[in-house]
Amino acid sequence: MAASTTTTPAPDAPRPATPRARVSGPDARRSNGQWLIDGRTPLNHNEELKAADNPLNVRKRIIDTYAREGFDAIPADDLHGRFRWMGLYTQRKQGIDGSRTSKLEADALSDRYFMMRIRVDGGALTTEQLRTIADVSRDFARGTADISDRQNIQLHWVAIEDVPTIWERLEAVGLHTTEACGDCTRVILGSPVAGISADEIIDPTPVIEEIRERYIGDPELSNLPRKFKSAITGHPSLDVVHEINDISLVGVVHPELGPGYDLWVGGGLSTAPRLAERLGAFVPPERAVETWVGVVKVFRDYGYRRQRTKARLKFLLAEWGAEKFRRVLEEEYLDGPLPDGPAPAPATGPGDHVGVGEQKDGLRYVGVAPTVGRVSGEMLARVADIVEAHGSRRVRLTPHQKLLVLDIAPDDVEPLISELAEIGLHARPSPFRRATIACTGIEYCKLAFVETKQTAADAIDELERRLAGVELPHPIALNVNGCQNSCARIQTADIGLKGQLLGGSEFGYQVHLGGGLAATDRDEAGLGRTVRGLKVAADELPDYVERVTRRWLAERGEDETFAAWAHRAEEDSLR
Known part of the structure; x- marks a missing residue:
């Protein structure tokens, strides 16, 4: 992607719908804002601001105007709208507690600083890129850095005056923030061991x-x-985590056509969770890009735009069904039909890649766990130094807030593991340190009700102490989220915690139990269950997790996972 400072025109109008594709939306009495059915008249303010000026054009205004004139020069539609297409959100103003989250407007909640999301497609970074991010963090973001569960790196405390300089530094090493947020094609998750794993089906890197x-x-x-x-x-x-994306291409081997991809569409969590569906289509590698573009355009042209709460692709798929979606995709957007193909085989092991793995070239990769993705500019700089000292120039981020070091000689593995552990990155973490993730939380996020990162980190420390002598047959995924939007994937965790106001001035978490994806110890993906009235205060979190863990160990059947037990257990056992 080549960054540009030129003005971007609005996209051409999509071609007319064929009679086969004309379908009514979920409410036939009024427009749902589907471009190829209802026309392109904007039906809410978000659609109006996108129609008035392509959000990509805001880059030039940031460079030429706002960075020079300062924060007060930024109009609201750019600040709270189009800036997202450049990877920028205003961060939460410090000192505003969770009781006011849903009561205040964006301007009242927003600080004069930004979260900046650095886009890392496939999670692939060189040590030069990692060191550049570290320098940007230290010079412009008060040393902050988080690895997200979307394989991005997020910085905080970024001032608008510094954004052009940050972009110059990032782009000099091949990084950017374009479309890291916004109503657009965000970062592409990719296998952290793409191109190196000895048991890889197909390398998605070229796609x-x-x-x-x-x-x-x-x-x-x-x-x-x-x-x-x-x-x-x-x-x-x-x-x-292919079951919760708008589109996923999952490696399979077709019995006649060889390696390629199985196509999934329509996954997403938040307040209306829905797992993606297989379309039953096999995508040959040479058609993978075409297919990706086709699915994006189906969403662009037929997605619901009237209500933002109903505007994700999952709602269109729920209305159409997989068969119709595939038919429209193939007949209107692809060069021809796709062959039928096989489903992916059950996962062969954990998808976080923590620990030591063999590469196809005889070298090793080492996966380490930061605590809930929280790193820092200083830590990233140290990682770059340590990695290079052991002969490597490549690292990868994972969709589980982890970091992999590639290309390590076998004799260097143990020294590398020791040096990374000294800075808080563990290749042999405890089960809870390995399997816990957390969103940004109230520290910086305007949508959050509760603190997440430190709460989760404290809980990990306490659980490691309390359960030090207890052997868990499987790690228990503990996902901590500051609000209902599920950035930390609470519905697909063994124990998912949704931040909310419990009553009065007390904050805590609603509990979801027994979720999981196919890449965990479950055979099939599934959403967690909620227990009526079960809420946990932040200071009671270690007590609750210890209690429910011990009950699982006491009641579980042979080889029964936490998720399977949680779905069959009586509610009293889950409290």
Whole structure:
């Protein structure tokens, strides 16, 4: 993707719908804002601001005007709207507690600083890129850095005056923030062991790179109904949470056509969770990019734009069904039909890749766990130094807030593990340190009700102490989220915690139990269950997790996972 400071025109109008594709939306009495059915008249303010000016054009205004004139020069539609297409959100103003989250407008909640999301498609970084991010963090973001569960790196405390300089530094090493947020094609999740794993089915790297170079920042795809999330893997561990993305291409071997991808569409969590569906279509590698673009355009042209709460692709798929979606995709957007193909085999192992793995070239990769993705500019700089000292120039981020070091000689593995552990990155973490993730939380996020990162980190420390002598047959995934939007995937965790106001001035978490994806110890993906009235205060979190863990160990059947037990257990056992 080549960054540009030129003005971006609005996309051409999509071609007319065929009679076969004309369908009514979920409410036939009024327009749902589907471009190819209802026309392109904007039906809410978000659609109005996108129609008035392509959000990609805001880059030039940031460089030429806002960075020079300062924060007060930024109009609201750019600040709270189009800035997202450049990877920028205003962060939460410090000192505003969770009781006011849903009561205040964006301006009242917003600080004069930004979260900046650095886009890392496929999670692939060189040590030069890692060191550049570290320098940007230390020079412009008060040393902050988090690894997200979308394989991005997020910085905080970024001032508008510094954004052009940050972009210059990032782009000099091949990084950017374009479309890291917004109603567009966000970062593409990719297998962290793409191209190196000894048991890889197919290497998705060429597909990810072609999409990134050709279509990220493309004005034809920059105005979607809502965000669009992608995942591509060729690894048998199913390591990109493919069931909860708008599109996923999952490596399979066709009995006649050889390696390629199985196509999934329509996944997403938040307040209306829905797992993606297989379309039953086999995508040959040479048609993967075409298919990805086709699904994006189906969403662009037929997605619901009237209500943002109903604007994700999952709602269109729920209305159409998989068969109709595939038919419209093939007849209107692809060069021809796709062959039928097989489903992915069950996952062969954990998808987080923590620990030591063999590469196909005889070298090793080492996966380490930061605590709930929280790192820092200083830590990233140290990682770059340590990695290079052991002969490597490549690292990868994972969809599980982890970091992999590639290309390590066997004799260097143990020294590398020791040096990374000294800075808080563990290749042999405790089960809870390995399997716990957390969103940004109230520390910086305007949507959050509760603190997450430190609460989760404290809980991990306490659980390690309390359960030090207890052997868990499987790690228990503990996912901590600051609000209902499920950035930390609470519905697909063994124990998912949704931050909320419990009553009065007390904050805590609603509990979801027994979720999981196919890449975990479950045979099939499934959403967690809620227990009536079960809520846990933040200071009671270690007590609750210890209690429910011990009950699982006491009541479980032979080889029964936590998720399976949680779905069959009596409610009293889950309290």
